[in-house]
Amino acid sequence: xxxxxxxxxxxxxxxxxxxxxxxxxxxxxxxxxxxxxxxxxxxxxxxxxxxxxxxxxxxxxxxxxxxxxxxxxxxxxxxxxxxxxxxxxxxxxxxxxxxxxxxxxxxxxxxxxxxxxxxxxxxxxxxxxxxxxxxxxxxxxxxxxxxxxxxxxxxxxxxxxx
Numbered sequence: 122x123x124x125x126x127x128x129x130x131x132x133x134x135x136x137x138x139x140x141x142x143x144x145x146x147x148x149x150x151x152x153x154x155x156x157x158x159x160x161x162x163x164x165x166x167x168x169x170x171x172x173x174x175x176x177x178x179x180x181x182x183x184x185x186x187x188x189x190x191x192x193x194x195x196x197x198x199x200x201x202x203x204x205x206x207x208x209x210x211x212x213x214x215x216x217x218x219x220x221x222x223x224x225x226x227x228x229x230x231x232x233x234x235x236x237x238x239x240x241x242x243x244x245x246x247x248x249x250x251x252x253x254x255x256x257x258x259x260x261x262x263x264x265x266x267x268x269x270x271x272x273x274x275x276x277x278x279x280x281x282x283x
Contacts, residue, residue: 126215133214133226140230141237144264148238151249151263160251168252173261174245188244196239203232221279227272234265 124132151172155161160171177184178195186194210225238246248261 124219129214129219129222130211132219133210133222136223136226137230137233140227140264140268141234144230144234144268145237147264148234148247148249151247155249167254168250169258170249171251171261173248174242175248175261176244176246191244192239195244196236199232200236203229203236206232224272224275224279227268227275229272231265231268231270231272234268235263238265 151170155170155172158172160169162169175184176191177186183191183195206225207229210222210229213225214222235246246263246265248263248266250263251261252259
């Protein structure tokens, strides 16, 4: 079934709305139930939930930057980039099918989810999930990070198909 451009844009926006909503809800849950409490471990410590406020970017990159530099580099420039990214994705809707558009929705949503945190919480992003086996662990991340990673992986899969 071929979707009309308008329907693809509506579906794109709906996916963005759902992903951003899930990100806000999970971060609210983490703040309410994990903040100021010890880490919670599940499945023999494969899944660990612990509340962290990350001032930096991926793996705390830039957390020691001055306030103004951090604000511009991790909030304003990404917000401008994501605005352009949104326009680009919507403009591509007429040329691609929805499944080729979907990765852009995930990437956009994840970026917006983390920028909302930075603006609401003075440059901090709420992270709370950690996965691993024994000493091999991921960094602490959140639902927005999952959206971005999923979007990038789907883009890679789509490009390999072509």
